Each structure stands twice: as C-alpha cells, then as structure tokens.
Amino acid sequence: MNTEETILALNKHFPALEAVSNRPLRVFTAFAEPKAFEETLRYANLTLGYHKGKHIIGTDEGENIGLSYIISNDEDVLLVLRERVPKSAPHVHSMGELYPSLMLHEREMVDLFGVQVSGLPEGPRYPLPDCWPDGEYPMRKEWNPAYFNKQTVTYEPPKQEDAK
Amino acid sequence: MSDYREKNKVVVQIGPQHPSLKEPGSFKITLDGEKVERAVIEIGYNHRGIEKACESRNYIQALYIIERVCGICSHAHTSCFCQAFEEIAGLEVPRRAHYIRGIVGELERLHSHLLWLGVASHEIGFDTLFMYTWRDRELVLDLLARIGGNRVNYGVNTYGGVRRDLEPELMQDILTVCDLLEEKLKYYADLALTETTLIARLRGIGTLLPEDVRKYSAVGPVARAAGIMDDVRITEPYGVFREIAVNGITDDHCDVYGRTLVRVKEMLEAIRLIRIMVKEIPDGPISVRPPRKLPVGESLSRVEAPRGEDIHYIRSNGGESPDRVRVRAPSEANWHGMSHMLEGFQLADVPIIIAAIDPCYSCTDRAIHLIGDGINQLTDWAQIRALSIEQYKARGIDPGSIKIREF
Numbered sequence: 001m002n003t004e005e006t007i008l009a010l011n012k013h014f015p016a017l018e019a020v021s022n023r024p025l026r027v028f029t030a031f032a033e034p035k036a037f038e039e040t041l042r043y044a045n046l047t048l049g050y051h052k053g054k055h056i057i058g059t060d061e062g063e064n065i066g067l068s069y070i071i072s073n074d075e076d077v078l079l080v081l082r083e084r085v086p087k088s089a090p091h092v093h094s095m096g097e098l099y100p101s102l103m104l105h106e107r108e109m110v111d112l113f114g115v116q117v118s119g120l121p122e123g124p125r126y127p128l129p130d131c132w133p134d135g136e137y138p139m140r141k142e143w144n145p146a147y148f149n150k151q152t153v154t155y156e157p158p159k160q161e162d163a164k
Numbered sequence: 165m166s167d168y169r170e171k172n173k174v175v176v177q178i179g180p181q182h183p184s185l186k187e188p189g190s191f192k193i194t195l196d197g198e199k200v201e202r203a204v205i206e207i208g209y210n211h212r213g214i215e216k217a218c219e220s221r222n223y224i225q226a227l228y229i230i231e232r233v234c235g236i237c238s239h240a241h242t243s244c245f246c247q248a249f250e251e252i253a254g255l256e257v258p259r260r261a262h263y264i265r266g267i268v269g270e271l272e273r274l275h276s277h278l279l280w281l282g283v284a285s286h287e288i289g290f291d292t293l294f295m296y297t298w299r300d301r302e303l304v305l306d307l308l309a310r311i312g313g314n315r316v317n318y319g320v321n322t323y324g325g326v327r328r329d330l331e332p333e334l335m336q337d338i339l340t341v342c343d344l345l346e347e348k349l350k351y352y353a354d355l356a357l358t359e360t361t362l363i364a365r366l367r368g369i370g371t372l373l374p375e376d377v378r379k380y381s382a383v384g385p386v387a388r389a390a391g392i393m394d395d396v397r398i399t400e401p402y403g404v405f406r407e408i409a410v411n412g413i414t415d416d417h418c419d420v421y422g423r424t425l426v427r428v429k430e431m432l433e434a435i436r437l438i439r440i441m442v443k444e445i446p447d448g449p450i451s452v453r454p455p456r457k458l459p460v461g462e463s464l465s466r467v468e469a470p471r472g473e474d475i476h477y478i479r480s481n482g483g484e485s486p487d488r489v490r491v492r493a494p495s496e497a498n499w500h501g502m503s504h505m506l507e508g509f510q511l512a513d514v515p516i517i518i519a520a521i522d523p524c525y526s527c528t529d530r531a532i533h534l535i536g537d538g539i540n541q542l543t544d545w546a547q548i549r550a551l552s553i554e555q556y557k558a559r560g561i562d563p564g565s566i567k568i569r570e571f
Contacts, residue, residue: 023251024400025399025400026464028462051378051379052378052381053381054381054475054492054497055475055490055492057477057488057490059479059488060488070464070475072381076399076400078464078466080464099381100379100380100500101379101380101381101497101500101501103500104496104499104500123204124190124204124205124206125208126206126207126208127207127208127211128208128211129208129209138213138216139215139216145213145216145217145220
C-alpha cells in the first residue's frame, strides 16, 4: 500500500485523523484520543499491512503529552499515528502485542515523560538509571537540567520564595 | 527429572562491564546446561540526554551535539539531521555537496564494517583477521582525517551542504586507497566463503528469520542477511543516491554468518560507489546559506547508516532552537530481536551473537591532524612500526630483521 492509498484508506475510515503527506513515503495524522488511536493502530496493522513498529516520539504539548507512533509497511511508507493524553494523568495501553519492537520505546515514555503504560511486561527500566528520583521526567519542558545535581542524583528546583 | 533440571538452571550475569562487551550493556542469561534459555537485556547505560541538550541550544550547536551521538557513524547522523533541517527550511543543497556527503558516507561505511569485522574476528578468537582488518581500517581513517581533520566526528556536514571541499589530489588518494582496499577485501570475501573454521563458528547461530525481522523491525545488515532488502539508499534514495543506483546486498543464511557475508560484500559495493562518485563529482558550490531560524514545521528524515536505517525527527516552533529532536539510531532498532537471537544457542556464542548486530560504541577520538596551525601530529604506519621496533629493541629483541610485506 503506497502513500496515496494509505491516505485514502485512513481518511475514509477515520476522517477525524486528517491524514496528509508532505513528501513521498510519509503520512502524518492529527492527534487522537487514546481509544480512537488504538482503533486506528489496529486497523493499520491488521488491514493496511503496517506491521513494522519503528519508533515512538514523545512530545510535550503543554497540558498534554503527545505520543507519535511511527509504523511502516513493506513499501517502506512511514505512517505517523498520534495520540494525546493529559499531562496530569497520562495513561496509555501498551501496543507491544501488535508491535513487540515498540515496547522499548514505551519504556522510554515511562521514564522520560512519566506516561503510565498498562499491559507492559515486567522488565528493566529504560533508559534512566535505577537511582533516578521518582516523579522526575526529564523530557517534559518544565524539567530544567540546571536544577539537577549529578553528584547526589537529585532534582532541586528553587522554592517559590527563593524564586521571588 | 524435569524438576532436577529446573532446580539446576543457572543465571549468568554478563555486564554491564565485561571483557566480551565493548560498551556497557547488561545481559541476564538463564542457562539450561550450556544452552541459553532466556535472556533479559538491560541497556541505557550510555544515555546522555542529547535530545534534551539540543532543545536548549541553537541549530548550529545542536548539529555538533548530534555528530557525537556515535563515534563511528557520526556522518550518517549529521547527514540525517541536516536533511531534516533542510526539508523544513526548504533548502536546495548543491549537487557537489551531495557527492561529498556520499563519498564521506561510503568511506564511513567502509571503516565501520572493517571495525566490525575486526571485533567479530576477535570475539571468535580469530585475532589475525582482527589485526589485518584494523590495520586496513587505518587507511580509511587517514583519509577521513585529511578530509575533516579528525578520524571520527569529521565535521563535514553543515546545513545547506558541506564545510569541506575535496581537492583533486585528495580524490586521487581516495581512489588509490580504494584500489588497495579492494584487493584486501576480495581476500576477506574469499576467506569468508572458504575458511571452514570461520564458517563453522558463525553459521547457524543468532538466527533471525524473515518473519522475525518483520516482527522485531530489525534493520540494516541484520535484515538484509535474512533476505529482506532494507536499505534506505534503495527504498527512499536521498542525496547522491538519487543519481547513482546502489546494488543492494542480501543473503539468505539468516544468521551471524549471513551478516558477515553481507558486510564484506557491502564494502566492495561501497568502493564501487566511491569510484563512481569521485569520477562524476560535478563542479560548483558546496553549500548554500542556511537560515538561523526555521519556520514552524516538522520533518522525519532517514539515511542508511552502516548499521542500518537511521531516523531523525525535528519539530520547529519557529525559533532558533528545535522544539523537539528525536534520534532513532539503527542499533536501537536491532536490540528488539536480541533476546530471540540469543535464546536456544550456547553460552559461548553469546559474545559473537551480540557483536553480530554491530552494537554501537564510542570510538576513542583523538585529533591527529590540526588543520591550519601548521602542526602535523599525524603518526603514519611506518612511524608506528619504527616505534614498536624501538620498544622491542629496548627489551633485547630485534624484530627489524623480520621481513614484513609493506602496504
């Protein structure tokens, strides 16, 4: 299935996704809510033949965390499907059953963005060390590396009074 | 009986620091006798926060950080990153710059595969081949040092083109090295096809079948050794590869031996491509002026690094710094299938199976040629040999009388 056929199929079944392409072999979609996203991912895998899980890119979207799943097919089209979850309670389901290669990237979402991934099998964390402080997610925009103490492995932002 | 076997299973911890590993990685191997029953892999020891660092720096600074993602395929990373930048900026890179990027990229593939062949030989106890290949790799590293001033992290790429031009004399030397290397690589290819010890040691281990390649999304030589043509230069030609066709190399052994054959043949293909690029390189400018700020936009770029498909993502919010940078290096893709490759094989095969995906590790960077200050710190092959002879003489041994073929 080539780029144009993918866009046609997605826009027919999931018009809210607004699938577009800005160059050959790339299809980007708009952010979707988790339930709609999971439905689209299953459709892409089981019906459109996108069976290779390439990558997950986490992004800080202000009040939300964005997760862009990059999957591919035999024609090597890169399809970017996106979901958005609130930063206050970010939770998604693991897609490891469909794409075993994405599990490592899901662990990365847990460590770097603080996204809870249910259904992820037990295993070592990735990529932060075991001593990393709980509740600190370094790829969120508000996390400032200047306040991270490498010697004590602690994150110490100035208190509100100090900042004033 | 089954209870007895279950109770006698042994868990062996390999790494994160271990003599058979060239980079920190942790492998918890459950053994049934000598057979690997389960492998739990823990990586991430080299995480340096490069992507976060890029977000707080301007695009030029980010490029130098990106070059240091990897000491071996640094040019592939900057090529991919520059492509993403150029796509958002709408820059038209000059043809000569594409050719120079292509030449350096294929030289990088040569030195990366030679490095791998040496490491793999060492892992199976074939240290003679290890020394031969690393000696030959020096020829390529010397060329790269002349092009960019450094053996690794050459700093050739910039947004809109390249920073270094190739003089006719240097291009002639590139062709001379290609001739020398071709002779040696044909010998190594013959060795790989006929040396029974090498074949027996590599064949049938670390198996990854085509369906496993798809399941675990393996890339590069690992995928191509399972008969799957996974080469970005062919599936999505970029830069000079839009003009010069690459002959894809595949193999159907689906094991460590297949990965060896693919890499050796790819080196011969790299030499063919370099010769064409040097012959057909057009005259003209080598760069265009890039903007300091990028318009709002995003780009997903990819190139074929020596280890496989390298993917870079840039999202711009219209400022001087990237809003988000994400690098999916090829080694990252090949880790997914590692447990599967290890399970069912012997403990003694673990080091070579791990090495067969060519996991990325940082090469010791040493600046040997400082361009522009008149100080030449280059130590050539003859000088290294003379120094070693002096050292041996100091210990009462005279190896100078031994006749060694000069290269």
